[in-house]
Amino acid sequence: MVGLIGWPVGHSLSSAMHNAAFAELGLNWCYVPLPVRPERLEEAVRGLVALGFAGANVTVPHKEMVMAYLDEVTPGAQAIGAINTIVVRGGRTIGHNTDWRGFLSALRQGGFAPEGRRAVILGAGGAARAVAYALASAGSQVIILNRTLKHAEALVEDLSSLFPSSLTCLPLTSEALGEEAAKAHLLVNATPVGMWPEVESSLWPEELPFPKHLTLFELVYNPLRTKLVKQAASAGAKTIEGLGMLVNQGALAFELWTGIRPSLETMYKACYQILGGKR
Numbered sequence: 001m002v003g004l005i006g007w008p009v010g011h012s013l014s015s016a017m018h019n020a021a022f023a024e025l026g027l028n029w030c031y032v033p034l035p036v037r038p039e040r041l042e043e044a045v046r047g048l049v050a051l052g053f054a055g056a057n058v059t060v061p062h063k064e065m066v067m068a069y070l071d072e073v074t075p076g077a078q079a080i081g082a083i084n085t086i087v088v089r090g091g092r093t094i095g096h097n098t099d100w101r102g103f104l105s106a107l108r109q110g111g112f113a114p115e116g117r118r119a120v121i122l123g124a125g126g127a128a129r130a131v132a133y134a135l136a137s138a139g140s141q142v143i144i145l146n147r148t149l150k151h152a153e154a155l156v157e158d159l160s161s162l163f164p165s166s167l168t169c170l171p172l173t174s175e176a177l178g179e180e181a182a183k184a185h186l187l188v189n190a191t192p193v194g195m196w197p198e199v200e201s202s203l204w205p206e207e208l209p210f211p212k213h214l215t216l217f218e219l220v221y222n223p224l225r226t227k228l229v230k231q232a233a234s235a236g237a238k239t240i241e242g243l244g245m246l247v248n249q250g251a252l253a254f255e256l257w258t259g260i261r262p263s264l265e266t267m268y269k270a271c272y273q274i275l276g277g278k279r
Helices: 014-025 038-050 065-069 075-080 099-109 126-137 149-160 174-183 227-234 243-258 264-275
Strands: 002-006 031-035 055-058 085-089 092-096 118-122 141-146 167-171 186-189 215-218 238-240
Touching: 002 014, 002 038, 014 031, 014 243, 014 264, 038 065, 038 085, 038 092, 055 243, 065 092, 075 092, 075 099, 075 126, 075 149, 085 243, 099 126, 099 215, 099 243, 118 126, 118 174, 126 141, 126 149, 126 186, 141 149, 141 174, 149 167, 167 174, 215 227, 227 238, 243 264
Parallel strands: 002 031, 002 055, 118 141, 118 186, 141 167, 186 215, 215 238
Antiparallel strands: 055 085, 085 092
8 A cells, every 4th residue: 555645635646647657567556646735744653654555645735844754865865855755664764855856757758868957947846846955956947036035045954065167046037047047958937827727827928928949847737738838839839738747746756656667658658548548
């Protein structure tokens, strides 16, 4: 048994894609949603061991807070400061972060090589931390834009010992977004802006032309085509959908729990069946 710890979790596609992969491989496993209020998080982590779970995924708003309640945290997850996967072994809980490797896999599958490139990340939460770590580790120059500057500054400070000259940050304003995007090769939306049901929301100002040379990686996957994706596509820019990161990080978590690499195609199909798209 595995599941997804978050609040809320009803919107997640994780159960569908993992259960499809379990079924295809003939594994007698089940992935279930685990809605956990923030004040009950410590109890929930202890409950994974008590109930015989093999592990769990962790999503908002728990990715950073959950670290305090784990027996062990892997070096990469420690550096990022966020957990998205827990493995239970020998009665101990071990925290991993598969988001950063899932992001890089999806980015490369989308045809973008991050080495030596300049990237702008919108947001400074758990997802942004994983993306920043991934891009900096791949040799990108990273600029974090966030409405609350102190959160972006904390992200940069936390990663500065590993990547001393790779990350900077600025307040997220229309002016900063336009100026930094014009100089960048990649724009990553690591915020929930544009997610269902707020499908008409976008951080890109209507009056600002979207740079045609820019590649957009949209982490939001529901809807498949957010308003930001539509803005970028209408300008002729290349776009990469967020479902790729979800599936790739999920496959890595699946392998940590079971020791078996699942079919990405099977996981994609399960997600598209719910979202109404095709693959």
